[in-house]
Structure formats: C-alpha cells, structure tokens
Amino acid sequence: MTQSFQDWMQQVQQDVERALGTFLPAGTTVPHKLHEAMRYTALGGGKRVRPLLAYASGDLFGGDAGVLARVASAVEMIHVYSLVHDDMPCMDDDDLRRGKPTVHVAYDEATALLVGDALQAQAFETLAGIASLPPARLVSMLRLLAEAAGSSGMCGGQAIDLDSVGLALTREELERMHQLKTGAMLRVSVILGALAGRDLSPVELEALGAYSKAIGLAFQVVDDVLDATADSATLGKTAGKDAADNKPTYVSILGLDQSKELAEQLRREAHEALAPFGEQALRLRELADLIVQRKA
C-alpha cells in the first residue's frame, strides 16, 4: 500500500533534517561560532519545500536515497543562505524567521554574512560530493544549481525585487521577478531530483519545467495572499511586511479574490503539466496541492 502524503512528507522532512545534520560541519569543529550559527539557522525547522520537490521528482525517476539526500541538502542550503542574507538589516531587516530570532539578531551581522556565504559554498561541496552518479551528469547538475542561485536566477530576482520597492509593476514584471527570485530554485530542485535518477528526455525536461513554473508562481501568489491575511505567529515570520515595505505583490495588483483564483488556476496547470508521467507523478501532484492550500 502506498504511504499517505502526510507520512511521506514527514519522512522526507526527517530524512532532510538528518542529512543536513550530516553535511553541515559539526558545531564542535573550528570555527565553532560560525558552524553553530550555520546549524542554528539550517536545522530544526522550515517547510523544506525544495527538498520535498527534489524527493518527489526523484521518486518519479528512480533516484537513489543517498543521492537525493545530497541533492535536497544542497538546494535547502542555498535557500537557507538566501533567507539569512535577506533578513539582514541592509535587506528586509527582519527579526523573526521560522519562529526564531534571525541569525543577525541571535548572533551578529558579520556572522550572518559569513553564515550565508559559507552555506552557499557548502551547498556546492555537498552536491559535488555525490560519488555514485556519472560525473558528466553531476557536472551538469552543479552548473544548473549555480545558474539557479546566481544573477540570472535567485540573486537576480532579489536584485529586481530591491529595485521594485515603491514602483507600480505590471503583472508581467512581477511574474518575471518571481520566476527568478523563487522560481529558479524551485525549478532546479525538481530537475536535480529527477537527474538524481537518470538523464531526462527533452519532453520530460519540458514537462518538469512547465510544472515548476506553475508551482513557482503559485507559491508566490499564495505567499502574497498569506502575507496579507495571516498573522505572524502562524507564518513564523513578520506578517504584513510587503504592504508595510510598499512592495508590489499579487494582492496589490490583482486584489485578494483574483489572487486566490490565480493560485487555483496555477495548481490545475501544474497537474496538467504532469500528464505525461501518469499515476507515477503522485507526489509532485500532491506537492502542487500543498503549495496552494498551505496556511503558512
């Protein structure tokens, strides 16, 4: 009998927690404070959306558990580093993340800067440490991760986001920003999870790309809806920040009801993109549902 989605998700989250604990240097290793701070921010929380996507995709393509543990840890390390830097005073200046004081509050700004820098390097080290894949495929995976993390991916999206404060973006401009800022890392999580199993055909790559694009946008639309409607305790981070920071959001452009409708439409698009994979794509479908229906 197939495991329930809840059980599967919990299992993956536990596996990822353990894997991160293994691939991050021990807090007893010099320099202690840096390593403790890396573990403080990376362990013990988070929805682990990117690892879940990698495992779901790996499930579909027959990825080995040990390989997926490294893939999932690598994408999560990139995500966590981006949160640490994003929360710093010169960026969003946020004190609360995942229900805990942010790194620059719990430690100091210089440590937060180094924690983010070291986590990015650790992500590449962790991925490059995969020993059981064909090296040529692993090189491609490392290149894809670098592209998704860099200036034509996540960092580029953050830069556009910064420059958009106070501007009246069109829906298209907002979409392009989010496709870089969050979409690129969600997409690469799906693709790397698949490549943990085997090489992909162009058709498979396109299907996974369409799925990723839909859930990436859905993720952001729901984020904007939650920021406008949920409270800080539920979110584990400061709610209402976007409006307070005068940032363009789907809610500010489309309104609340149309944003919710858009999220539902993107969920359907994600399901349709998975059609070529049939029943086997169960976990990826369930994750699309989760992303749209989550409350935090």
Add this chain to the structure above:
Amino acid sequence: MTQSFQDWMQQVQQDVERALGTFLPAGTTVPHKLHEAMRYTALGGGKRVRPLLAYASGDLFGGDAGVLARVASAVEMIHVYSLVHDDMPCMDDDDLRRGKPTVHVAYDEATALLVGDALQAQAFETLAGIASLPPARLVSMLRLLAEAAGSSGMCGGQAIDLDSVGLALTREELERMHQLKTGAMLRVSVILGALAGRDLSPVELEALGAYSKAIGLAFQVVDDVLDATADSATLGKTAGKDAADNKPTYVSILGLDQSKELAEQLRREAHEALAPFGEQALRLRELADLIVQRKA
C-alpha cells in the same frame, strides 16, 4: 626565447581581464544594476595573484589556455566576492578598494550583499562550464573550490579573524587563521591550475601544497608589513587599518624586522618545495619572489 616575467604577468593579467569580461554577465543584461556592480568590482584592477598562480601552475602541467581562463576567473570571482563582503559596514567597513570606492559606497549595502552572493555562484558556474576536461576531474575541481571557499577554508578564516579582534593570538593561532583566510584560496588556485593540465601524483600534490603553504603565509606576513609601513595611496586601500582595528598581525607579534626575515625564509621554502619540478617551475618561483618583494 622565454618571455620575461613582467611580460608574462602582463599577458596573464590581460587574459584574465578579458576572460572575466566574458564570463561575467553583460551590464546590459537584466538585472542591470546588479550586473553593472559585479563588473564594476571585478574588472579593471587588482593584482590578480590567484589567477597568476593558476596560470603559472597550469604552465607547468600543460593546461589549455581556454581551461585556465575559466579556472583563473573562478578563483578570482571568489576572491572578489570576499572583498566586497569584507568591505561592508558590518565587517571591515572600508570605503576604498583597489583605489576605487567599495561597492556598498558606489552603490548601496544591499547591492554589495547581492553582488558578493552572485559572484560566488558565478564562480561555480564558470568552472562547471569547462567542456574539455574529463568530467570526474572537473567534479573534483568543483569540490576543491567549494572546500577552499567555505567554512573550512576562506569563510572559516574570516570567522576566526572576526573573533580574534582584541585578542592576543599566538603565532601558531595567527598562522592557522591565515592558512584558512587567504591560504586556502591561494592553494586551490595552484592546484586547480595544475589540474587544468592533468591529474596529479601524490608527490606532485604534496610539493604544490608545500609551495602554496609557504607563499600563503608569506603573502600574509608581507600584507602585515605593508599595512604597517606603506601609505593608502600606494596600497589602493586604507593603510594602518590593522593596528587601528586592534587586530593581531605578524608585525604586532614578531615585530617589523623579524616579520621581514620570516617572509624571506618562506620565499626560500617555496623555492625548495618546487625542487621536484626543476627548471619548468620558473613562473611559480618568480611568483613567490613577487609575493615577498611586492610594495603594494
């Protein structure tokens, strides 16, 4: 006839400048400001010590020029990102670098943060883009770069440096800090340059490691001597910062004369380490001399 060292160095610096210009996204590519700022800080200056080491080592092991251009650009991008973050107000708070306003001064702090983050990703993307090496060797090179850049390398050394302000370090503690902070990236520049040519025997790896260790320490000893004796205009950065920041240095521990003697001793050690390679290691020997005899 063999090219003079000065001509060789100038040629490499020109090649690196051109390579960086190619491997960094164009300033006309979205997001413009981020890409402009990446180019502002990475292009048009710098001693290019790490690229010179990579080319010198590549010269010894028969590395292809196209491969070396990517190796040299990758190590320089890591170095430049570390300078950008190091200069930020929460770290060294420096306004001047390579004779130009630092990124957070010329742009803003958030941009400086993203420029550093994006340059690190670009380094891995650039190295992973090498198409002509055996993929297994390239994976090793990517892993070595990640280790040298991360918490057991450069970032780790910076963390120890931060925690050492105002402390009376022993010479051994100071040495360990610098072996991580600058030594790890100098070493990996030499090793990656060699691997651009061919796989290394354990004896060759050990010899290059000993050379790298000696020039890494020499580099730092000379840095400390120059910080205590040169002026800001000559250095292209603020002189006398170490004493003003109450940082432990070789000069504060050993005094000026003994520091100069130590640098000279390390130069001899570097030459001795290269003995197995005979006359062929000319450029690496000349670089050891340059590192000790430089005036800025």
